[in-house]
Amino acid sequence: MPVSSSSAHSCSCSAGARTTDSSADQGARRLARRHSIGRSPGEQPPGLRHVRGHALGYHTDPMAKTGFVSSIADQSEDFPGWYNDVVLKTEMASYSPVRGCMIIRPYGYAIWESMRDELDRHIKRTGHQNVYFPLFVPRSLLEKEAEHVEGFNPQVAWVTHAGGEELSEWLAIRPTSEAIIAEVVKDWIQSYRDLPLLMNLWNNVVRWELRTRLFLRTAEFLWQEAHTFHATEAGAAENVAIGLEAYRSVSEDWLAIPVVRGRKSRAETFPGADYSHAIEAMMRDKRALQAGTSHMLGQNFAKAADIQFLDVDNVRKHPYGTSWGFSTRMVGATIMAHGDESGLVLPPNAAPKQLVIVPIFRTEEDRTAVAAAIDALTATLDGVTTASGPLRYQVDWSDASPGFKYSHWELRGVPFRLEIGPRDVASGQGVLVRRVDRTKEPAPLAGLAAELPKRLADYQKALFQRALDFREANTHSVDTYDDFKATLEADGGFLMAPWCGDAACEKQINDETGATIRVIPFDSPDEAGKCLIDGRPSERRVLFAKAY
């Protein structure tokens, strides 16, 4: 039986309320135990062997200086270390026995599912249909589009043997699906009446990486790739914008991450595309992260695969293509855009748990009274609908101490915590604590259910605003290369600077400073200037930053 005899209060959703340490085997055992008493008695926990566990190790520094979580690296001192600690200790993901690949654990996967589902709604609302294409791309197909091959070659993983024999033609494990899709749809597209063809794939892709950073850079990752074909370039251009808008909305409205929309420079354009649009976000270390890209493929792949359709004017033409992608990297963006010294700070829309209730009691009598108050409360919470669906809450009845639970859930970024103890029961209140600023206030239990949707919506807005303020405070306009270098060195952040459009100037800046052109923003005003490097005229400022 469970550690807590009244486990009926416990939600069956988490891998365990008091998981702080975490070896996989232990996690699995805990899961097994919970499952044995939960809703699905027969269900076995997933096999999570070989996963590296990481002890929380809070005893190494029992008296933390400021925060309550002393076990993660200091965010301002060591951002990469902080990021790694957060991902591992929140049990979002772990390293795997496979080089360069990660295991996405339940808490991380839940966050991915949230953004995935929201993006899927956008994709379907705009008329795209989900499809599936093979994991393998025959070498001959991948090599049809010249720029495409050249761009992806270094990152492609090949299957050379199967069935005990060497294959007559190598198979690429898809780094992306343009090539195989173009080959297939040429049979589907005969007439302008077959266009536009609007498809989307949810799948995994492999791009061989030598450096691994959980969620940000792994050899295999999950994503969505939309592929569309249009009779006209204008139709395709419109779709490029539709994709980018879906990404903007998911980033800003769902994940509370403000983004800058713009066009990529030629050097940063997708291999095989005429142009690429992207959204860029600022992380809390002031570096940029690309949050989604949308490509105009023009007729490049259509010509390579010889896709033709008969237009209204009875002339055979190549259709125009687009493709756009959004990956699990955005889970990393969510961590890095909002997290603080105590761990994750999640936007309510994407948070696996929006509210955690922590019971506090000393005696059995108190426990009974607190349980009764919580039962009465949760009866009202079960009907609550938030901007992201039914309220997601959990009562933490595990037998860890209250202080332990506070730290545990703060590390995991749960937006609200409600503490209910004997004193609160007597007054019909609880103590409601906001994760983002840790403000505490008494909250009457009777009215809480009605208030929560607004409180969550306000929290969501506040997170977005905080991120936007941060970005604006760290965006600098510079006009000379000396100023550029000095500002980048001193403050980092986004640098808005004039650029003539020449790839050589772009490269020089990248080589000398490490900064790249993230985008040529759509929303910046036209502004005559002189290129940082060669002084030639520039029509508007472009966004430079060090990027992930």
Add this chain to the structure above:
RNA sequence: CGGGGCGUAGCGCAACGGUAGCGCACGUGCUUUGGGAGCACGAGGUUGUGGGUUCGAAUCCCGCCGCCCCGACCA
């Protein structure tokens, strides 16, 4: 692919020629619970792998494998 580091219990480490131990985590029990509780007992290891040296190897030597970090490329 170049440079560096590391493989000992789930995690972090110690033992550095005489056959493996500590902390955390884990299990049981009792006492606890308003910011990471305490005590007691307990379970857990062919020391990454293959070979060599030696009376004896986690330890010394060689090969292999794996992982991490730093550089060039990417969502």
